[in-house]
Amino acid sequence: MTSVIYGPVPSWRLGRSLGIDLLGTEGKTCPFDCVYCQLGRTSYSLIDRREFVSIKRLAEELESVKGLDIDYVTFSGMGEPTLASNLGRAIELVKSVLPFPVAVLTGSSLMMNKEVRQELALADTVVAKLDAPNEELFRKINRPASNLTLKDIVSGISKFRQEYRGKLVLQIMFIAANMHYAGELARIAESLSPDEVELNTPLRPCAVQPLPPQDMEVIEGQFARLRAVNVYKSPKPEVKPLDIKETLRRRPKL
Numbered sequence: 141m142t143s144v145i146y147g148p149v150p151s152w153r154l155g156r157s158l159g160i161d162l163l164g165t166e167g168k169t170c171p172f173d174c175v176y177c178q179l180g181r182t183s184y185s186l187i188d189r190r191e192f193v194s195i196k197r198l199a200e201e202l203e204s205v206k207g208l209d210i211d212y213v214t215f216s217g218m219g220e221p222t223l224a225s226n227l228g229r230a231i232e233l234v235k236s237v238l239p240f241p242v243a244v245l246t247g248s249s250l251m252m253n254k255e256v257r258q259e260l261a262l263a264d265t266v267v268a269k270l271d272a273p274n275e276e277l278f279r280k281i282n283r284p285a286s287n288l289t290l291k292d293i294v295s296g297i298s299k300f301r302q303e304y305r306g307k308l309v310l311q312i313m314f315i316a317a318n319m320h321y322a323g324e325l326a327r328i329a330e331s332l333s334p335d336e337v338e339l340n341t342p343l344r345p346c347a348v349q350p351l352p353p354q355d356m357e358v359i360e361g362q363f364a365r366l367r368a369v370n371v372y373k374s375p376k377p378e379v380k381p382l383d384i385k386e387t388l389r390r391r392p393k394l
């Protein structure tokens with residue numbers, strides 16, 4: 141049996157981040173199959189929510205990490221955390237047991253679902269992915285399950301913004317395919333009023349090359365009207381994972 145809790149991992153925005161994987165699948169489980177995904181190709185392309193890991197099992201594992209010194213508890217793991225139908229209860233449990241803020245990293249793929257938005261709203265920080273300004277690039281970069289559209293996803297993030305009082309972060313992964321669309325992405329981002337925009341490029345091993353710092357600098361200039369942070373300018377903390385094997389499965393490079 142694999143563990144639900146992994147890390148802590150060094151996060152360029154969340155500091156020392158203890159990971160929670162509510163999916164626990166051997167391969168990646170996600171409605172997307174992003175070309176730059178550090179977890180490789182999607183094994184289980186799902187869009188329906190279900191319970192993968194019980195709350196009882198999470199509660200047992202949380203007992204063993206009490207007393208750990210970290211900055212954030214982050215729901216991420218082997219794919220899309222909002223696929224877990226017990227995400228809301230899991231966030232409530234973590235907040236009742238550990239004295240740290242909770243973040244969820246989501247590909248935004250299920251944010252059109254009201255239940256998902258209500259559960260995400262329990263987190264202190266939600267980091268939502270948005271990589272493409274049009275349906276064609278969305279299909280090319282995020283390779284979604286067939287019935288997902290960018291229009292619905294942007295509408296889901298927009299509804300979430302209106303409902304959510306916590307910190308909403310948009311994360312945009314820039315690669316060669318979308319680097320010339322930074323202006324369009326910035327305008328969409330402005331319409332969504334995030335608290336912060338993370339400008340990322342894939343620095344961990346994957347099938348796509350990262351953009352160099354000079355290209356990311358140009359891209360950053362397009363986001364001048366937003367609070368934007370550039371991955372090349374953000375230091376990462378030193379951390380020592382509790383279980384290196386379980387951590388590297390979800391985060392192949394620390």
Ligand code: SF4
Binds near residue numbers: 168172176
């Ligand atoms: S949404 Fe995240 S986990 Fe899913 S394929 Fe994209 S990068 Fe990988």
